[in-house]
Amino acid sequence: xxxxxxxxxxxxxxxxxxxxxxxxxxxxxxxxxxxxxxxxxxxxxxxxxxxxxxxxxxxxxxxxxxxxxxxxxxxxxxxxxxxxxxxxxxxxxxxxxxxxxxxxxxxxxxxxxxxxxxxxxxxxxxxxxxxxxxxxxxxxxxxxxxxxxxxxxxxxxxxxxxxxxxxxxxxxxxxxxxxxxxxxxxxxxxxxxxxxxxxxxxxxxxxxxxxxxxxxxxxxxxxxxxxxxxxxxxxxxxxxxxxxxxxxxxxxxxxxxxxxxxxxxxxxxxxxxxxxxxxxxxxxxxxxxxxxxxxxxxxxxxxxxxxxxxxxxxxxxxxxxxxxxxxxxxxxxxxxxxxxxxxxxxxxxxxxxxxxxxxxxxxxxxxxxxxxxxxxxxxxxxxx
Amino acid sequence: xxxxxxxxxxxxxxxxxxxxxxxxxxxxxxxxxxxxxxxxxxxxxxxxxxxxxxxxxxxxxxxxxxxxxxxxxxxxxxxxxxxxxxxxxxxxxxxxxxxxxxx
Numbered sequence: 001x002x003x004x005x006x007x008x009x010x011x012x013x014x015x016x017x018x019x020x021x022x023x024x025x026x027x028x029x030x031x032x033x034x035x036x037x038x039x040x041x042x043x044x045x046x047x048x049x050x051x052x053x054x055x056x057x058x059x060x061x062x063x064x065x066x067x068x069x070x071x072x073x074x075x076x077x078x079x080x081x082x083x084x085x086x087x088x089x090x091x092x093x094x095x096x097x098x099x100x101x102x103x104x105x106x107x108x109x110x111x112x113x114x115x116x117x118x119x120x121x122x123x124x125x126x127x128x129x130x131x132x133x134x135x136x137x138x139x140x141x142x143x144x145x146x147x148x149x150x151x152x153x154x155x156x157x158x159x160x161x162x163x164x165x166x167x168x169x170x171x172x173x174x175x176x177x178x179x180x181x182x183x184x185x186x187x188x189x190x191x192x193x194x195x196x197x198x199x200x201x202x203x204x205x206x207x208x209x210x211x212x213x214x215x216x217x218x219x220x221x222x223x224x225x226x227x228x229x230x231x232x233x234x235x236x237x238x239x240x241x242x243x244x245x246x247x248x249x250x251x252x253x254x255x256x257x258x259x260x261x262x263x264x265x266x267x268x269x270x271x272x273x274x275x276x277x278x279x280x281x282x283x284x285x286x287x288x289x290x291x292x293x294x295x296x297x298x299x300x301x302x303x304x305x306x307x308x309x310x311x312x313x314x315x316x317x318x319x320x321x322x323x324x325x326x327x328x329x330x331x332x333x334x335x336x337x338x339x340x341x342x343x344x345x346x347x348x349x350x351x352x353x354x355x356x357x358x359x360x361x362x363x364x365x366x367x368x369x370x371x372x373x374x375x376x377x378x379x380x381x382x383x384x
Numbered sequence: 385x386x387x388x389x390x391x392x393x394x395x396x397x398x399x400x401x402x403x404x405x406x407x408x409x410x411x412x413x414x415x416x417x418x419x420x421x422x423x424x425x426x427x428x429x430x431x432x433x434x435x436x437x438x439x440x441x442x443x444x445x446x447x448x449x450x451x452x453x454x455x456x457x458x459x460x461x462x463x464x465x466x467x468x469x470x471x472x473x474x475x476x477x478x479x480x481x482x483x484x485x486x487x
Contacts, residue, residue: 016454029401176447183440183442184440202440204440204441204443204447205440205441205443205444206407246423251444251448252444252446252449252450252451253441253444253447253448254444254447256440256476263430272478275477275478276476277475277476278475291475292475292476292477293477294477294480295476295477295478295480295481296476296477296478298447299447299478299481300480300481301482303477303481327439373413374439
């Protein structure tokens, strides 16, 4: 049978072989560049992918690269009807699946091309994963920084717990432990003309906004002590309430606030409670709540707080805490609880520091192995 | 938490809350309440009969929504609060600020 194919002239065959070898060499060099070139200094998703695509595009004559799904990216002009089109799907940790598609207008991708495209796609998916892990690490660092800033603001706004006001007839103990995500707890105390003024409260909300508000409200309380100490705790609550209302009326932010006063000359204890809980007064082994007589400050104007007045006797206790104390849960998810708080105080013995440290130790035992989810504050006054 | 928007009563559309209402849930509540206000409702009722726990962040969202309703000339109605919610309202005296409706 006569042959119908003619062998190519030797020179043409050589040309074609040379060009194929040069092509292969270009591809090898391109591939080497992809792997060995210095990585971009940015860890931004788009910068990383572009660095890979711009090295791969000349080797493979790519016109368009698109990433869809868990990550989004596009390079070059859309070429939906191009004859060369090849996709692969990759799993991005915590994000789901991303599909990477390559387009070429000049020709279909052959077997050699697709092997190379597979390697390029893998590089892109690794870059997306790196960028995503970097972002997660950045977010975490920023959050840690925000938490640290909030905790610093809180600490700066509080009185030194070791510098207890020196007032006859009463010992005082205070302890505030901010949660990792600060919860807006506050306390304040001051001796004015031989009498003790004290405050304990909780700004609604969490994090930096709550810490900033907590700090400014602590200043408003201090100002209230100075300006209204000739009146009474209810006047201080009103003053703080007006202050909060003019500044925070747009948001839902409010402050549960108890303001107290103890006058050693007549042993009279006065407590004005706007929306705060728990406050427990203990006498002769029986504890009793001092309930709120008005909603928290900042909620609504015009509801007058009615102060509770008690003539203290030696051995009486007043214990104030925030919900972060009574709502601390244990490993089984059970809260410490207000009833247990009341019962423990009923039987507590010793001065303010002894009672305070006993309560803290009991709570630490209850909440061990659990992260503290909210600020918790405790203030104890022991009368003698 | 579960949150359902009930638009059957167009005068006073409702939000039904269930489970815990704390800092983790306030974004969804705010979004739903703001959507109702943006659609022109000035009054909203919030069913809290199946809420097992509310913390200060949850309360703060209720206060914020109450203020926005009142600014729009309406009211926030809290329907049939469960016992744990009622206890918190009483402890904080927020029962004096909210309009509570019992079924």
